Every structure is written in structure tokens, then in C-alpha cells.
Amino acid sequence: MRPHWSLDPPITFLNHGSYGATPRVVQAAQQRWRDRLEAEPVRFMSDELPPALDAALASLATFVGVSRDNIVLVENATAGANAVLRSIDWQRGDRVVIANHGYPALKNTLRYLAQTRGIEVIEAPLPWPITDATQIVDAYVGALDGARLVVIDHIFSPLAFAIPDDALAAILDACRARGVKVLVDGAHAPALLPLQLDALVAQGMDWYVGNCHKWLCAPKGAGFLYAAPHAQAGLHPTVISNYFGEGFQREFAWCGTADPSARLCVPDAIAFLNGLGLPRYRSHLKTQAADAARLIADAWQVQLGAPLDWCPSMVTIPLPIDEAASAEGVARWRNRLLAEHRIEVPIHPLAGRLWVRISAQVYNELSDYEALARAALTLR
Ligand SMILES: Cc1ncc(COP(=O)(O)O)c(C=O)c1O
Numbered sequence: 001m002r003p004h005w006s007l008d009p010p011i012t013f014l015n016h017g018s019y020g021a022t023p024r025v026v027q028a029a030q031q032r033w034r035d036r037l038e039a040e041p042v043r044f045m046s047d048e049l050p051p052a053l054d055a056a057l058a059s060l061a062t063f064v065g066v067s068r069d070n071i072v073l074v075e076n077a078t079a080g081a082n083a084v085l086r087s088i089d090w091q092r093g094d095r096v097v098i099a100n101h102g103y104p105a106l107k108n109t110l111r112y113l114a115q116t117r118g119i120e121v122i123e124a125p126l127p128w129p130i131t132d133a134t135q136i137v138d139a140y141v142g143a144l145d146g147a148r149l150v151v152i153d154h155i156f157s158p159l160a161f162a163i164p165d166d167a168l169a170a171i172l173d174a175c176r177a178r179g180v181k182v183l184v185d186g187a188h189a190p191a192l193l194p195l196q197l198d199a200l201v202a203q204g205m206d207w208y209v210g211n212c213h214k215w216l217c218a219p220k221g222a223g224f225l226y227a228a229p230h231a232q233a234g235l236h237p238t239v240i241s242n243y244f245g246e247g248f249q250r251e252f253a254w255c256g257t258a259d260p261s262a263r264l265c266v267p268d269a270i271a272f273l274n275g276l277g278l279p280r281y282r283s284h285l286k287t288q289a290a291d292a293a294r295l296i297a298d299a300w301q302v303q304l305g306a307p308l309d310w311c312p313s314m315v316t317i318p319l320p321i322d323e324a325a326s327a328e329g330v331a332r333w334r335n336r337l338l339a340e341h342r343i344e345v346p347i348h349p350l351a352g353r354l355w356v357r358i359s360a361q362v363y364n365e366l367s368d369y370e371a372l373a374r375a376a377l378t379l380r
Helices: 024-039 041-063 077-087 104-117 133-141 165-178 197-203 248-253 266-276 278-300 327-341 366-379
Strands: 071-074 095-099 120-124 147-153 181-186 207-211 223-227 314-318 347-350 353-359
Touching: 024 041, 024 266, 041 071, 041 266, 071 077, 071 248, 077 104, 077 181, 077 207, 077 223, 095 104, 095 133, 104 120, 133 165, 147 165, 165 181, 165 197, 266 278, 278 314, 278 353, 278 366, 327 347, 327 353, 327 366, 353 366
Parallel strands: 095 120, 095 147, 147 181, 181 207
Antiparallel strands: 071 223, 207 223, 314 353, 347 353
């Protein structure tokens, strides 16, 4: 599969998770959109873009199981989550819950709201390593009292696991019982998890953000924001532009002049994955991630941090080194693996030590993970 991507041949690329990587066929589709735009920019933006965006949205809506009216395209999950969090009429002392391992960008948005609007941020204390789904439920539910909103990471970035469906349902139940609003951050979920977002609303979810540029393999700059019908009033993009006050769909369709080609390629990315066979894609990634993690954990004689069954495409594994976690260690290990072994893999500081997060993608081979297993041992 590797020739379908334009990844640098000498690099062992084990980090699809951070920014995705776009197949050549989707890159070519993006170039065609750019060519059309530049041939007649005014005609494109005024006449061709609205129906093209509509078609992209219709295809994405079907893919994530939602009515077309409840979803908009945004540049990325951060933009979608910021739109939700910064549209709420916060009162001083309102409480918002996010996990200790929640995505740092969204924790910063909440920190900003704490400084500017006086909200109180409560961390749901997820243990790491983790063995049991009740630990996830207990961490969130134990933090919900008096909360106005909870932000739930569907797949945790550093921990690489997805909250199992029954645990997510239990958390949503607890939120509904307490009248707590729910924003799910599903940055990694599209294409990895079989999303049925309208069904999650019935369980108590209000908003969901996702990225198409990670596992759906769209070009960078393609994400979405889903808002349940009852949660669309008062919801605005963080950039207010020409269509302010004209409704959820119109406002988000235009946030000022920008290159829309990544968003327009979402149907091409979906077609690429459908060509591979979506169920086959999902099961291949999950199996390959698990096989790779077992291989590495055996070589390094370490224990994994979470059950492999929760990991759709990435696994976080402790490095076999006796070194305390530090920002400097994170940078040094990533740089050494890249410079000395040409392996691109992210390092995370967790529970006092350093961990690698491997990604499995169809362009990877088991030999890529064998290379990482060997390399870390030689670097000790
Ligand atoms: C859980 C989670 N949320 C949000 C993001 C942010 O994604 P983006 O930078 O595309 O907005 C990421 C990116 O890795 C993530 O893992």
C-alpha cells in the first residue's frame, strides 16, 4: 500500500495519528479543486463552492450517521470545539469537566474561559495504566456534580484508547440524569469507529467534533462539528463573518476567504477507504496495532497501559529505559529515533515515565515495528 502515499521512503512512519497522511489519489483530487478555484476565483467562491460544499457535507453526513442539517465542516476539531465552548453564555463559577488526559488544546480553551469568564475547570482523574472500563466511568461520573458541561475524549490522544461503547453510554446516562451538557471530542474517531451520531444524541450527547484529516485520510484542514438540533441556537464559529445570524449552516459555511479544497475532498477520502473496504480497513488497523504492540512489549519486556481491545489503531507503550518523564526527554528520544534510526514516532510523558505511541496504517508492515523494537534497545 505504501506507493499509494507520498511518504518519504527512508522514513519508518509510525505516526499517522498526529496529522494523518493523505493518499496520492486524494492529493490529486485536492489539486483539481485548487485548479478550478484559481481558474476563476470569483465564479468558484460564489457559484461553484456552495453546491460543492453541500455535496461534501451530504457524503460526510451519511458516513457518520447524521442528518445533513446537523453537521458543518470546519478546519479541524480544535476549531469545532472552540466554537462550542466559546458560544456558551458562561456564568462565573460554571463548572466544566475534562479528563486529566484530555487534549491539551481544549484544556487551554477551558483555561482561557476560566481567565476571561470565570468558569471552574474540574479534571476527571483517569488512572494510567488502566485495566477496566469502570475506571473510566467512575473518573467522569465522580467529577460531574454541579457541572454544566463535560468534554469527553472519544479516543484519548496520548493514551490511544477509545472509550468502550458501554462505558460511554454509562457516562452519557449520568450526564443526562444530572442535566450536564456533553461535548464529545472525537478527533481520531471518524473512519476508526462506526459513528452513529444521531443515536448518541438520544443517549445524551449535545455536540461532537471530529477530524477527517486523520484516519479518514482527507487533506489537512478538514474537520466537522455536529450539533444536535436543540444545541444549534446561539452556536457560532469563532470567526464571525458575512453570514452572522443566518443560522448554523450558513455561518459555518463561510468564515472568511480560505482554501476550501481539503473540505471538498472528504468524498474522495471516503471513496478511497470504501475502495479498501471500510470494515476490512478497521479490522486490519486494529489487528496490526495489537500485533505490533505485543511484538514490541515482548522485545522490551514491558506491560501495556490499556487493554488492546480498546485500541482501534494506536497503542501507547512504555519505553524500555530508566528515565523519568520530562519535556526534554520527550524531545530527545523523538529526535534520536528520527536522526539515528529514521523512525518517526511520538513520545509521551505519562505516569512519571516515557512512552511511545505507535500508529498502525495500511502502509505499515510488521517490519516497521520490529525496527522500532530494535532501535529503542540500541539507544539505551
Ligand atoms: C483528542 C484530540 N482532540 C483534538 C485534537 C486536535 O486536532 P486538530 O489539531 O486537528 O484540531 C487532537 C489531535 O490529535 C486529538 O487527539
